[in-house]
Amino acid sequence: MQKNDRIFVAGHGGLAGGAILRELQRAGYTELITRRSRELNLRDREATRAFFEAERPRVVAVAAAKVGGIKANNDFPVEFLLWNLQIQNNVIEAAADFGVEKLLFLGSSCIYPKFAKQPIAESELLTGPLEQTNEAYAIAKIAGIKLCQAYAREFGKRFISAMPTNLYGPGDNFDLNNSHVLPALMRKVHEAKLAGAKEVIVWGTGTPRREFLHVDDLAAACRFLIETHDDPALINVGFGDDVTIRELAETICEVIGFSGALKFDATKPDGTPRKLMDSTRLLSLGWKPRIALREGIRQTYGWYVGEGPGAGK
Numbered sequence: 260m261q262k263n264d265r266i267f268v269a270g271h272g273g274l275a276g277g278a279i280l281r282e283l284q285r286a287g288y289t290e291l292i293t294r295r296s297r298e299l300n301l302r303d304r305e306a307t308r309a310f311f312e313a314e315r316p317r318v319v320a321v322a323a324a325k326v327g328g329i330k331a332n333n334d335f336p337v338e339f340l341l342w343n344l345q346i347q348n349n350v351i352e353a354a355a356d357f358g359v360e361k362l363l364f365l366g367s368s369c370i371y372p373k374f375a376k377q378p379i380a381e382s383e384l385l386t387g388p389l390e391q392t393n394e395a396y397a398i399a400k401i402a403g404i405k406l407c408q409a410y411a412r413e414f415g416k417r418f419i420s421a422m423p424t425n426l427y428g429p430g431d432n433f434d435l436n437n438s439h440v441l442p443a444l445m446r447k448v449h450e451a452k453l454a455g456a457k458e459v460i461v462w463g464t465g466t467p468r469r470e471f472l473h474v475d476d477l478a479a480a481c482r483f484l485i486e487t488h489d490d491p492a493l494i495n496v497g498f499g500d501d502v503t504i505r506e507l508a509e510t511i512c513e514v515i516g517f518s519g520a521l522k523f524d525a526t527k528p529d530g531t532p533r534k535l536m537d538s539t540r541l542l543s544l545g546w547k548p549r550i551a552l553r554e555g556i557r558q559t560y561g562w563y564v565g566e567g568p569g570a571g572k
Contacts, residue, residue: 260318260361260486267292267316269301269350270323274474275365275423277430279320282478292316296323302345304352311353319354319362320481321347321403329392329462329530331437336395343399351406355416362418363485364407366400366493368470368534369393370422378537381422381493390531404493411491421484424497424536428474428555429562433569441471444508445560448517449569458520459512462527465505470535472498473550473558483546497536498548507552514556 266283270276271293283291292314301307301323325342332339347364354362371379372387384404389397407418431442438446444461451459480496488494502510508521550558563569 262287263290264288264318265290265292265314265316266318266320267314268320268322270321272296273322273324273326274426274428274430274432275477276320276322278428278474278478279322279481282475282482286482301349302342304345304349307349308353308356311357311359315358316354317358317360318485319350319359320485321350321362321364323350324365326396327432327437328439328443329528332393332396333528339393340395340399343396344402347399347403348406351403351410351418354418355410355414360417361485362407362416363481364403364418364420365481366404366420366422367396368422368424368495368497368536369397369531370400370404371534373531377533378497378535379495380537381495381540384493392528392530408491417489419484419488419491420493421481422493422495422536423477423480424470424472424495424534426474426477427471428559429567430474431559431567433563433567440469440504441507441511441556442559444511445515445556445563446569448508448511448515449560449563451519452515452517453572456519458522459508459517461504461508461521461523463504463523463529464525465508465521465523466503467529467531468501468503468533468535469507470497470499470501471507471552471555472496472548473555476548476550479549480541480546483544484541488544494540495536495538496541497538498552499538499542500552501533501535502552510553511556511560514553514560
């Protein structure tokens with residue numbers, strides 16, 4: 260790749276896409292193409308094709324998606340399945356038809372079976388039933404992986420797929436109706452501290468284990484893969500360690516300085532019991548994560564109260 264290659268970051272307004280854009284800027288890439296959803300609706304096939312025909316990017320990073328936490332996935336399965344299929348089909352097809360030389364598709368660890376062997380290797384894909392609460396999103400992402408692989412096999416396209424574990428960091432979504440567990444807990448604990456509350460309610464039993472990767476580490480991995488990797492077989496991007504939801508909540512309380520109690524609401528769903536990614540393939544290529552969870556939470560909280568939704572409160 261050349262520093263003046265035209266690179267389209269689809270979804271640059273989101274958590275992952277924004278971090279990928281920053282990483283490419285830091286690395287000296289100068290011809291970065293972005294569009295807000297209000298400027299380009301990627302669910303619109305004709306609009307997407309017109310954009311690709313006009314802009315002719317050489318490289319595409321597909322971070323555009325409808326995403327959300329366990330509640331949003333449960334409540335809106337049609338949107339999570341249909342909208343994501345539309346976005347990724349339109350972008351991948353247009354990329355193939357208008358000369359894109361390299362495409363990176365971002366999936367999710369939820370593509371793997373609910374009871375996959377731990378840590379989860381790439382070979383676990385389609386070996387068992389999915390977690391029901393995010394099945395629609397997972398099926399859409401699996402379809403995206405398979406479409407990239409189909410283009411690679413049938414037309415020789417350099418379309419690759421990366422599966423990040425649970426992401427967090429600056430730019431995250433802190434809306435309690437559709438956010439993921441870490442930002443939701445961060446907001447709850449922050450607001451409880453401000454209110455002088457004696458406890459914070461945490462969904463579920465607190466026993467499921469989750470792996471968390473700072474979004475800047477993901478972005479570095481994406482740039483590494485775009486620059487060096489052509490294998491269409493999906494590749495995991497994880498931190499390599501996991502914690503229980505209880506341990507996560509306790510760490511967030513310590514970072515924020517909340518001394519109240521944690522109360523676990525077992526009437527709420529836990530989701531998958533454990534999701535720890537096996538990132539051996541990526542590590543063997545020379546990439547490794549840099550930001551430990553506690554430090555990442557500290558950085559993210561600093562952004563939340565300094566520039567994010569908690570600023571000025």
